[in-house]
Amino acid sequence: MNFIQFKSSLKDFPIFSVVEIRALDPSFDRRRLNEWQKKEYIRKISKGLYIFSDIEVNEEILFEIANKLYRPSYISLESALAYYQLIPEITYGVTSISTRRTYRFNTPLTHFTYRTIARHLYFGYVVSDDALRIATFEKALLDFLYLNNDIDDPTSFASLRVDQDAFFHQLDQDTLNRQLSRFDTIALTNRVRRFMEWIRHA
Known part of the structure; x- marks a missing residue:
């Protein structure tokens, strides 16, 4: 398989792994990947994960x-x-939740950080049309306050530079309450209450 054929076969996978390559061609020679990296046709992101060099790397990617x-x-x-x-765009990487151990990948593109959460708290995300998994607005807030217990008073809340209009425009209070109840922790409930009191008067 030459590179043109390879790229055509993976046109729906701008980001691809060895698993996806082998699904298309079980006899694929992995040495081609090293060859194409040297020619700058593809870029290695991490072990076993690659991206085409001409792909525009944006937030979705x-x-x-x-x-x-x-x-x-x-x-x-x-x-x-x-x-x-809700907050200004971050410039130091992409943050995610996982049930696996906390981990950080430093790649040529950016840093990818994963924070651990218990299995029973691994919920509250949506799958987009492009199969991206992202927390709901409410769950993103709860995850953040749950894992950052130092964010707990008006000064620390203000440091987030929260957009008040964006917050109330998107907030579904019923969803927030329902998801909060699944955490079943008094500390988080109190922290969320203090945050809500603060943002209503910010």
Whole structure:
């Protein structure tokens, strides 16, 4: 299989793994990947994961990489809050939630950080038309407050630079309450209450 054939076969997979290559061609010679990297046809993101060099790397591509790099996982925390325009866009990588151990990948594209959450709290994400897994607006906020217990008072809330209009435009209070109840922790319930009191008067 030459590169033109290879790229045509993977046209629906701008980000691809050895698993996907082998599904198309079980006899594929992995040495081609090294050859094509040297020719700058493809770029290696991490072990076994590649991207075509001519792909424009935007937020959607980075989110797709994050979903594939460490599974199971979904986009959440700062990245999801910025995606929903609740906080300013972050510049230090992509943040996700996983049931696996906390881990950080440093890649040529950006940093991908995964925070651990218990299996019973691995919920509250949606799957987009492009199969991207991202936390709902409410779950992204809950994940963030749950894993950052130092964000707990008006000063720390203000440091997030929350867009009040964007918050109330998107907030579904029933969804927030329902998802919060599944955490079943008094500390988080109190932290969310303090945050809501703060943002109503911000």
